[in-house]
Amino acid sequence: MASVKPRALIEIAYEEAAQAYLRSLPLEHFMEATAQATQRKITLESLDLLKARRPDVQVFNELLVQYPRPRQRHPGQVVPDNMVVVSDAPVRAETSYNLPLEAARPFWVMEYVSKHNKRKDYEDSFNKYERDLKVPYYLIFYPDNQELTLYRHNGRKYVSVKPNNEGRYPIPELDLEIGLLGGWVRYWHKGKLLPLPADLQRDLDEARGRADEEKRRADDEKRRADEEKRRADEEKRRADALLVRLEDAERELARYRTGGQPPGRRNGSRADK
Numbered sequence: 127m128a129s130v131k132p133r134a135l136i137e138i139a140y141e142e143a144a145q146a147y148l149r150s151l152p153l154e155h156f157m158e159a160t161a162q163a164t165q166r167k168i169t170l171e172s173l174d175l176l177k178a179r180r181p182d183v184q185v186f187n188e189l190l191v192q193y194p195r196p197r198q199r200h201p202g203q204v205v206p207d208n209m210v211v212v213s214d215a216p217v218r219a220e221t222s223y224n225l226p227l228e229a230a231r232p233f234w235v236m237e238y239v240s241k242h243n244k245r246k247d248y249e250d251s252f253n254k255y256e257r258d259l260k261v262p263y264y265l266i267f268y269p270d271n272q273e274l275t276l277y278r279h280n281g282r283k284y285v286s287v288k289p290n291n292e293g294r295y296p297i298p299e300l301d302l303e304i305g306l307l308g309g310w311v312r313y314w315h316k317g318k319l320l321p322l323p324a325d326l327q328r329d330l331d332e333a334r335g336r337a338d339e340e341k342r343r344a345d346d347e348k349r350r351a352d353e354e355k356r357r358a359d360e361e362k363r364r365a366d367a368l369l370v371r372l373e374d375a376e377r378e379l380a381r382y383r384t385g386g387q388p389p390g391r392r393n394g395s396r397a398d399k
Contacts, residue, residue: 136226140192140201144222147190147203159240161269162207165310169208169236172313172320176302179315183300184211190222191232193259204254205246206235212299225259234263234297241270256284263287263297265304267311274306 131139158166166187173185186209192201201224211217213230225231235255239248248266255261256279264277264284276295277284287295294305294314303314313320321329 133227136224140222140224140227143192143201143203144190148221159242161240161242162238165238165267165269166207168310168312168322171322173208173210175320176300176313176315180300182212182214184213184217185209186211186219186223189219191225191259192222193225195258202254202258204251204259206232206251206255207238208236210234210300232259232261233299234265235261236265236267238267238269241268252284262299265311269309272306272309274304274311276304 170185170187173183177183177185188205188207189209190203190205191209192203195202209223210233211223211228211230212233213228215229217223217229218227223232237248237251252264252266255264256277260279260281262279264279265275266277267274274295276287276297278287279285289295289305290303292303292305294303296303301316303317304311305314306312307319
């Protein structure tokens, strides 16, 4: 019966394997086509929102995955463009995701293939995901011809996922759907499109514009109300002044009727000259 290596030795061995892999990469591996970079950015931005709603969803970008192979000294290695792990446990990965040292296996891997720069052997990667790792979901997208395929592992091999009534590909474990929109792979959570930062900024700008317009209308209404109040106050002052004059005239007329001096006649003056 083979002995189990101490964790510290496994960490050292896998780190050495990761560094050797990095040194072996050709320069073209680091040359990414614009379409690949754009799709990677969209995926990361979208799944950041999913992670905010599902903290157990952990998303990685071009992280080397290393795993043990039967009767092989060196671990198997593969680098997905993006990878999702579903686990509440913290991930220890730094330079590589080493399966013997992690609490969870990859749940979903994504690859974006450009005719201008393939960067790696995608057929070989497919075989590793399907046969060695048995990753539950595998997505591959060809931006140049708008071809999107999502595979689900049935325990033996990958089978393509059929689109639903909305033309999107579901991952029910995440309440997620995947589809093409505007030429790119986009993501829907519980039936609602996960927005990109540009979408959120546009919505925020529009909301601010509406709020500013409402404030302007409210300010205009207040100015009109203040003007109406000012006019009403002025009318009241004039009415009050007229009422005072009327009351004075009534008092003078009352004195005249009781034998007092006629209204408007001064003391000592004569009615006739």
